[in-house]
Amino acid sequence: MVSFKLLSLATFAAAVSAQNATLRYMPFGDSITEIICWRALLWERLQTTEWASVNWVGSGKTENNCGDNKYDRDNEGHSGFLAINIANQNQLDGWLKTNPADVITMHLGTNDIVQQNKAVTDIIAAFTKLVNTMRTHNPKMKIVVAQIIPMGMGSYNTKIQDLNKAIPTWAAGMNSTDSPIWIVDQYTGFSGSSDLRDGVHPNASGDKKMADKWYPALITALTAAKAEKLKTREVEFVA
Ligand SMILES: *[C@@H]1O[C@H](CO)[C@@H](O)[C@H](O)[C@H]1NC(C)=O
Ligand SMILES: *[C@@H]1O[C@H](CO)[C@@H](O)[C@H](O)[C@H]1NC(C)=O
Numbered sequence: 001m002v003s004f005k006l007l008s009l010a011t012f013a014a015a016v017s018a019q020n021a022t023l024r025y026m027p028f029g030d031s032i033t034e035i036i037c038w039r040a041l042l043w044e045r046l047q048t049t050e051w052a053s054v055n056w057v058g059s060g061k062t063e064n065n066c067g068d069n070k071y072d073r074d075n076e077g078h079s080g081f082l083a084i085n086i087a088n089q090n091q092l093d094g095w096l097k098t099n100p101a102d103v104i105t106m107h108l109g110t111n112d113i114v115q116q117n118k119a120v121t122d123i124i125a126a127f128t129k130l131v132n133t134m135r136t137h138n139p140k141m142k143i144v145v146a147q148i149i150p151m152g153m154g155s156y157n158t159k160i161q162d163l164n165k166a167i168p169t170w171a172a173g174m175n176s177t178d179s180p181i182w183i184v185d186q187y188t189g190f191s192g193s194s195d196l197r198d199g200v201h202p203n204a205s206g207d208k209k210m211a212d213k214w215y216p217a218l219i220t221a222l223t224a225a226k227a228e229k230l231k232t233r234e235v236e237f238v239a
């Protein structure tokens, strides 16, 4: 009886430390996730909350001259990448193997439209693949998907708006209790002329707008991920 109890406690302790209560958040996307400063602003904003210890994860460590030497730079933003190519080449699979996550934000589709004028239906099909990959790695993944920002050059915004319009219906169809998808509208209120530094990437005012839009959705996702972990631990304890 005594040895059984000791074994149970040891098993419980091992289970808790193995799953590590620290939440892991992956910012995932293209250059609008990689070479920008909204991640720094968002990280700073979390520091005065209960989410200060969230571990930001990803293979990217780019220094973006954001004037912030403290923030957790880890991210999975890949400049120039298309959602369609990431999906077809199964790249997210490897990235999540190296850096598992509980919560992920995705801002993708810009390069599909700007570089290669891909069809909205093909971009949405890629999003489906990417969400399935996220859930293969973590069936409880909490997912935040952006309706993407406008461009300040070319005439891409009609198609960007078409993609953004398709996202809510797609996301509702993919939604699940274990792995919810929340949409963040990064388009509305974002100016292609005054919030971009080069026609594509946010400047200081654009970064602030993006961080402000991500923030409530990220909090919602982290809250759900934390509740999930506590639930799992209770089940293990009772067992
Ligand atoms: C959990 O992981 C974080 C880093 O991700 C580490 O700092 C912390 O010590 C770990 N905690 C436990 C209990 O293993
Ligand atoms: C998905 O479900 C969650 C509730 O679990 C809800 O908050 C969210 O708005 C839903 N997402 C979509 C795109 O309908």
Ligand SMILES: *[C@@H]1O[C@H](CO)[C@@H](O)[C@H](O)[C@H]1NC(C)=O
Pocket (backbone or CB within 6 Å): 193, 194, 195, 196, 197, 198, 203, 204, 205, 206
């Ligand atoms: C952002 O960039 C635009 C265009 O380059 C400029 O007009 C605006 O003043 C900039 N705003 C900030 C806050 O940097």
